[in-house]
Amino acid sequence: MKQVILIVMVALVALVGCEKPPPPEPPAPPPPPPPTADELYRGVMQKIEPSIVPSAAMGPILAAALQAELSGLNAQVNGPQAKQKVASDLVERLKQARSTEQWELVLVLCDGLDVMEPGGSRTSNYRDQALAEKARPTVKVKGFFEQDGVTNVFMDVFVPTTGKTESVKRREGEEFLGLVLEKIVGDKKAIQLRYKATGATFTVPAP
Known part of the structure; x- marks a missing residue:
């Protein structure tokens, strides 16, 4: 009887020794790439587009919306390039608004660009002309x-x-x-x- 038990124990040890170890855990997937400058730019423009209208009340609203969006861009790898794209877009809109004599829209866009370029002088001539034209008899x-x-x-x-x-x-x-x-x-x-x-x-x- 002792021999039978011994044989069984030896067999169990052999079986345990033959078991394969569990496979290693699969590697974690790589993190997604950061948003591109174009993606960030489009996201910002989608948020601020409703504020770009020829109304005196919209200037401060556009400025506040841009301020909020720029805070988010500062944390992004491609944020600086996206900010440049947003600024270029607003400049083109500003030139178009002046060429079509939409003076209220010129002032709104000036408010937005002043947020993009604090202390800059890019908008001064546009703003002065718009204010003068609005006052023209x-x-x-x-x-x-x-x-x-x-x-x-x-x-x-x-x-x-x-x-x-x-x-x-x-x-x-x-x-x-x-x-x-x-x-x-x-x-x-x-x-x-x-x-x-x-x-x-x-x-x-x-x-």
């Missing part, structure tokens, strides 16, 4: 009157800074409310004015 020609061989022009002039409309009479070369009546165009078909704040000239048709 609107002129409506009412008629003409000849006096001593000189033509007088009667106009209604709306002044945005005061919200009032004023009636004025001027001759060629005379100034009024920040404007200069440069000349009468054609056979009293229109008048040409110069806005002193910017030096820009524009034509107003006669009735």
Whole structure:
């Protein structure tokens, strides 16, 4: 009997010795790559796009949204490149807004770019021009009157800074409310004015 038990024990030891060790744990998958600059840029633009509209109230909102997004970009490997892409996008929009004379939008974009480039001077000329253009009087020609061989022009002039409309009479070369009546165009078909704040000239048709 003892021999049988001994044989069984030897067999069990042999079986245990033949068992294969468990396979090693598979290696952990590598971490995902960091977001690319393009991905980060698109994410920021998607967040701030609703704020890029021609409304005076949207300037501070765009600035706050950009400030929040830039904080997130600072923690990203490709954050600096993404910030540059966002800034370039806003600059292109700013140029387009000025070329189409969307002065409210120009001011909104200036607020955004001032967050991107604190202390920078890139927006100063754009902002100054937009503010001046928003203050430019609107002129409506009412008629003409000849006096001593000189033509007088009667106009209604709306002044945005005061919200009032004023009636004025001027001759060629005379100034009024920040404007200069440069000349009468054609056979009293229109008048040409110069806005002193910017030096820009524009034509107003006669009735």
